[in-house]
Amino acid sequence: MRKRNVSKSSSVMPFGNDPPDYVHLRSNESQMQLIAINENGDPQTPSGSPCFNSSSARDDPPAVLFIPGKGTARWWKSRTTLERFLLPAFLLLFLLSIVLLAVIINSDRRREVKEQGTQVDFLPLMDQSTSTEPATTSTSTSTTTTSTTTEKPKDEICTTPGCVMAANHFLNAMNTTVDPCTDFFEFACGQWNEQHPIPDDMFSYGTFAYAREQVRQQLRVLLEQAIVSESRSINMARDTYKSCMNKTELDELKTEPLFESLKDLGNWPLLDESWDKKNFNLTDLLIKARRDYAVDVFFQHYVYADSKNTSRNTLFVDQGSLALGRGSKDYYLNGTLFASHMAAYRKYLRGIANVLKSDHNLTRNDQSINEDITKIIEFETEFAKLVVAEDERRNSTRQYNKRTLSSLYELMPHVDWVDFFRKIAPSDMIYFFNNDTEVIIGEIEFMQKMSQLIEKTDSRVLANYVIWRVVQSNVRYLDERFDDLKQDFLKVMTGQQQTPPRWKDCAQVPSTILPLAAGAIYVQAHFEENDRHEALQMITHLRNSFTELVKQNDWMDEKTKEVAIEKANSMINNIGYPDVTKNLKELDEQYEELDISVKDTYYEIMKKSVIWIQSKDFRKLTKPFDKHEFDVSSAVVNAFYSPEKNSITFPAGILQPPFFSGKFPKAVNYGAMGAVIGHEITHGFDDQGSQYDKDGNLHNWWSDSSLQAFDKRRRCIVEQYGNYTVPKTSFKVNGKLTQGENIADNGGVKEAFEAYKKYVAENGEEPRLPGLQQYSNEQIFFVSYAHFWCGKKKDAAAMQQVLTDEHSPEVFRVIGVLSNMPEFAKIYNCPKNAPVNPDHKCIVW
Template sequence: MRLHSIVLQFVLIGFTAACPAQDLFSGIDPDGFDHKVRPQDDLYQHVNGRWLLQTQIPGDKSNYGSFTALDDAARENIRTIIEDAAKNPTDENSRKVGDFYHSFMDTETIDQRGLKPLEGELKAISELNSKEGLFRHLGYLQTIGVGGPIGFFVSTDAKDSTRYLAAIVQSGTSLPDRDYYLEDDDKYVKARAALQNYIAKLFSLSGVPLADGHAKKIVELETKLAKAQWTRTELRDANKRYNKYDVSDLPNLTPELPWPVFFEAVGVPNLEEVNVLTPSFFEALETIGNETDLGVAKAYLTFHLLDSAAPILPEPFADAHFEFHRKELAGVPEQEPRWKRGVDATSGGGAGDFGVLGEVTGQLYVAKHFKPEAKQAMDELVANLMKAYETSIDDLTWMTDETKKKALEKLHKITPKIGYPEKWRDYSKLEIKPDDLIGNMKRSMQFEHQRMIDKLGKPVDKQVWGMTPQTVNAYYNPSKNEIVFPAAILQPPFFDATADDAVNYGGIGAVIGHEISHGFDDQGSKYDGDGNLKNWWTEEDEKSFKELTGRLVDQYAGYEALPGKTLNGELTLGENIADLSGMAIAYKAYILSLEGKKAPVIDGHTGPQRFFLGWAQIWRRLYREEELVRRLVVDPHSPSAFRGNGPVTNLDAFYEAFDVKPGDKLYKKPEDRIQIW
């Protein structure tokens, strides 16, 4: 996870062969190349070396590359849409967009009101006088978007994809990962000290009394929660995180936690069953709750309320939030301009973030920036990739025919979604006022929470999207067995209708292949074609699959991103499988598209070479060190350099395209190359 108008028709079949080579645009940025580095030694550096040297990360970003450049363009376009809606609203939805954005940009009113809009919430916490009352309040805080130790949500039942199931999961910490609390790395120690200072700062700004030592005790409480949490690698296991309980049986897990009052406050008083994703965490939470002084617990809730609200409070609060979350933890030196923050709050700030009116702005964005011809071109591309995947499954030597049949059944059931949803979200009951930012945010949180719990008892709506159309990203959803490509990613360098086929297949084609492959990675492969968590493998095939994926774990665990800091091969396994398999499938689809013809040489590069150059080009990215440290712990994706180089070492086509030989740095012996799908 995430713009300019897309050029109209992109003809897949025979495009390069039908035109003189000198008239074709390769789609490769030659100014980014470092010709001192050979592609056989470092494809990523060869394609992007000069760009990496000449590019600076903007002051308000933690990293910068192809995705962020497109995201910047999307923001500019959304800003224009929002400001137009504010000046000339054409309907109730556009009025709401303009009014919300105005409430965010009206700093005079925000400063004038100060902390008054939160007085009721602060008072409610201060008046809590029992552990049961506190537990009830944890449920209420869920409804207004304030975090605590219990994360509650509703999603598709992993073992019955036709229905929804409520779920609870570990939560409640402020630092990026449990390692930040538990490890003695200097950067983690510094982050813990910064968290304590941030807590004290928020209390000081708010004028709410903070008892002596409570800032330290809040960090200690979060450290206990972190110690009880599952690791991110453990959380990836789809089977381990499916633990369905009857609500009446929860006392068998945690006898002293008053779940009925929590669920009543969440808005589901008659809830009968729930998936407990992290059972051992809640067992530990019971002990932690008994050991925690009520005053410390109330200070903890007060801090999380202030932290959640800080970005929309007067600027000193927003600045304190930035100093901790962005500057300290991600190395970002400058706060974003307020208009960017306002656009994100209105429209959504990335993968899974819908903002307050994300699909309203998305609908306006699509009408202005996405053409039907682009959707048609993507449909054709996806069809070609699916055909290549089908061929690849048929050709596998490590899989038995029985499992191949089931893999093909799942492949044929994948639903592609391109550009934007067929049915838009309804915001008609959401009240937006032009002079009430905190009220708008609170009502939005309650509105979206109600939208979520209203799903319970109803059939799964397969038309719902998990990203807005203006997000520069894509995803695979195993419970719906669908691949989704928002409109905003369908642009250069991922997709360029004026470029030749090879680069488009190495760009958006590999992204399509990547998302299809998630249905067959180490976790996605646990779901059948109907989206149910169900084993469809023979014992023999599962053993072969685990052996292959284990080799990929070892490959990526050997990469050092920073001195002394290597990749987590298990955490990144799913994405690494998808990168490798997606590239392999996209290359096959490219070859199929040539229909036996030889691609022309363009800018001195053959078609196969341009495919790999196009792949490396989309991953160009610079990181601030703090951000890279954070990502190595929390991000299931490998850093960009390893995404550019890692997969190609396993692809025979790369060796053939660039005549890679023993002694070259990216060379692997044929028997050491890993082919999964």
Template sequence: MCTTTDCVRVASRIHDAIDYKVKPCDNFYEFACGTWKKKNVIPEDKSAYSSFDLVADDVNVILKNALEDKETEADIEPAKKAKRLYRSCLDTEKIESLGTKPLDDFIPKIGGWPVLMSSWSDAGFDLKDLLVTLAKYNNWPLISLSVYTDMKNVDKNILYLDQPSLGMPGQKYYFKERNDTMIMAYENLAVQVATMLGADKTVAEQDMKDMVDFEILIANISVPSEERRDSEKLYNKMTIAQLAQNYSEFDWLGYINSIMSSPKIQIDITEDEEIINYSPPYFDKLFSLLNNTPKRTLANYCTWRIVRHRISSLGKAFRDLNLEYSKVLYGTSTESARWKKCVGKANSILGKVVGKIFVGEAFDEAAKADMLKLIGNLKVAFEGQLFSNDWMDESTRKAAKEKYTITEDEYFSNIINFIQESVAEDLRELRKPIDKTKWSMVPSAVNAYYSSTRNEIVFPAGILQPPFYHKNYLKALNYGGIGMVIGHEITHGFDDQGRQYDKTGSLRQWWSDDVVEVFKTRAQCVIEQYGNFTVKEADLQINGINTQGENIADNGAITQSFKAYRHWVSQERNEEPKLPGLDFSPNQLFFINFAQVWCNSMRKQSAISRVLTGVHSPGKFRVIGTLQNSPDFAKTFGCPVSSYMNPEKKCKVW
């Protein structure tokens, strides 16, 4: 029996989450999380609440305390900027005193918003010029342009052309009836913002109706996410000259060169520049739509997309409009505490330096060494999975083995200045060598990720906390927590998308055709299994296609992490002790901690959003779906064949 203070604490946490009235083999998620859900009511400012949120709350408190410390001579300049940004965000008195002036001053700089202008004329309107101007502020309402690693030549960067994101959370929101509550809430938000900025209400109502009608058409010509999982089909490399031949209605060279040759970027683009068109079907239909849309509607829509993002930097009246909209879309009924918003903004804008502050305050260096050992065992376990598969041929199996200015005075201006610098910094990467040390996530994030083009996994300091990890926990808990997370990211390299990239991160088919077909058959089992789960809060079934990559990663990870734990036990030649007050073996604790990582509650609106737009299954089904396929789980808990948690038919990819 482990009776240390840390063991007593974690035993209490595990015990308090379990619903002992539910049998593990009947529904392991309800068994592991039933009481957690009763005790952890969703806060009014959140649409959902989970174990991840509990950890993130702790991280935010640490960051709040650090950002509220006074500047000292010892602070590096970026740390001083982070503190100034945080203070400018907290200064609501100054924000309120400025009213709409920051946005009133900003809108004319981008060409004006027709809905606010009594004398707007389409005679001088040039869509290309407006799109170039908006690009400086990282706003891409019709055409998305970015710089990223060339998927087939990972030693260089290249321009990517893609369809844009939309104003509502996802494409499927636009496929509802025109008078749907969510669509009307979006339209009403635009009307109210316009009238608060001085528009005539009657004009605003007509203009915003036309604008939303147009956005619905944009959504309809966009390629659905289910059809964007095959990277080979998305990879359409061509020169700008060829792009101009394909879509002669638009001045592509003028558009791209105007953005890239701006003073902050200073890269000249010629018609011989290569670019990857990531969404040909969208662009095939876009220009016909634009030609049949009034210029006033185009100007209103494009400008609305940047106004929509900037109202959160204004006073309470505008934040209240956002809150009313959020009530409809997400079910939240109150704003988050101001300090939480300001910590989040500082973290998103100056994530590296804020992360450095967090690491200095909270990261135990011993955790890094511990993680390296754990990863070593996970690699051994995954290699075992790889070589035990009977559906891979020898050659494929062998290849798989190798595989800016901040002031305290003006919050709105601070955000605008950062956005301009940030988008310029990203686009300047076009002519720079690939920086393989650069992260896509801030150090304080309670998350992890896998990069296909770098073939690397990254797990920041923020996630190395309970329930995922603690240096004094039983290894069973750490392997069930952070071990599962890391195994999940490793397996992403071999899911339906990751398998398309080789050991260098290059996009190419390195599996034989026969192996690909067997993989697809096995993946289809996972698609159908999860597609049959109904999320009762939303009364919708999970999208098995969109979530397949994450589900495959979960399933591979549970096998990998459990085998890695048992490998550790065999190395130590000694089973771990039990925890006080809990009649569970270490093997059982492994699965319990895995499940409790995913304890969560969702409002109806959040559940709908996750099903319609998410690539992850809800936490409940990340537990149930994964463990239904796990012989190790069934054996550990003695679940009879054909019980809910041990069905006869199981899906196995890895």
């Protein structure tokens, strides 16, 4: 997916309980994630792609309602709490006993073979690739026994710790009562989903969330250590965590820090009877909101690579986002379906206003406050009508409009643009901004329409709305009363039942403001160098696999194939951690202008961080674009592709069980992590990544015939996923919005499978997993892939995902991909036109 508000890149999953709003993922950065919703319920969604914006892409074909198998769900729900506890424990002991028994029997059989000189052949229960013909009989005499056949040796079973660990993951996840050709998601994940209810402090839970929570817990332990590091930045990371956790100080301060901010902003008309519109200046208000609190409102800006000349950085201005997050416009515009959501939003705003009013003994009457709140929401609803939907923002060329600052005055004259940038940039960069300064504008028409809306809106409403956005962004740094208000809001928006323990959010904060330092703490304690080497080898094999797929396809001409292969081979690899992580002196140099003290309040730390991050970004305008920058924390459970860098990034946080381990069999690693690596490689060739060349420049390198053939295959993916109806809802997946991730999913698994087959051809068949020896390693490959996406979410969160997220629901990331793979159908011996083996298949790569 795309990273918000800075530049462009794609990924696998969310950061977890979401970074503060000022740490924005860039608008073109792709992440392979389940659903990434920030504090505002904002999924981090993408933008840009070739000329594939036809509104008819999802029309006409009938909906396909896919309902995952229930297994024993109804029986399970009727069990008592004690039975629910004891039965899984009994089942686990039973399965472990089977594994141990299998190992003992295997050992005894081998001893028997050795003693008697005979061979014993055991046929796997579900291995469709193994012959089931009866063995040839043997003859014997009264004195000797001589075999007249050359019997096949039985499959070896792996009993290493890595194999046992992987087998345990799968044994506790699979529902083998379900036909894999009917519902492979339930087959691979049914037991996991039944036995792992969504925690009350989350709106979704799955194997990805499990890994994320594990990393967060590891970070918590490391950040709470009462030690002083040689590294100043690592000490600042620990101080940030401790300040965030200091509830006593937060309770003492209450809303005083925020109230000081309101004074600085000229007071909030919503609460201030004496507010005078004569003193209102929109530019000044927008300057303070952005400079001191990193809040963009009517437009957003960021510094990143010039998409058509990625050797240099430049300034971007794009459409603003709504308070409920990008992609949330339907909440405002569909009053019938989302009335309860908007009522919860209104209640949340009113609740915050009430706390501020009470803390500071303000006297504005409730009726006047309610009237102002109504006008704020009415204004934002008009704002929502102007926002360009994310599925219409996939054409990067359309959004590349190079202009100068002087042209912004024509589009939105209510802002003094030169003054705006001079006052939010570092003081020594004032010279950089004038009427001739270059800027790339994303949405020209939006800027014009937004200007018209500002023109006809009363200044009191504008001031109320801008300050509300600042308040909304900053209440998370205050006492727990605001956590309670947010929880009531999130319960409606996502279904989350209770506020997470404070440490969960606080453990994530250092990774957002000091990502390299937090990553260094994590890597030193929890990352093995052998795993980095293993991942690099897999990347090489996956890249070779993609190259072979390109060579073998029949829809690209030879010249375009050559360019595609060159681009794949030019991808930059970022694995585990940046080198600076291991050099404390260089690490501290990255943060030499940031001064965080243990004496600072949490609110003060966040303000300092905002100013430092903005200053750092603006200074990039004076430097070349760094394509090798590893700019995310190593403690992040995610993976990324950046089109401008043509780079793939796999932080240490995702290179861990149950997805990856140097001790796992290759079938397990290639099925899970290999598919992630292939996913990120394929992002370079999805509907958006395909617009950029090997150097990251926005440039059409396709021949006309190849581009038309690609477009035909891309549309097949759009229609396939657009016909899936999400269980328990009436919503269809937005095939147009999710097409990039779906193309990456399909290509990634195919590349990983081809790479695994090549590994076996070169190194021989691996031993089978204990307790699962009835399944071939190729079958386990697909179980491992599906296991990556085990999980479920609350109904409200599922609805939110369909509306706002560029990633398909988990079930379709499994079913959709495998439905397009003839290899899967062959390995599981699926009958023709079975649910996971339809006649019609969509294949891009």
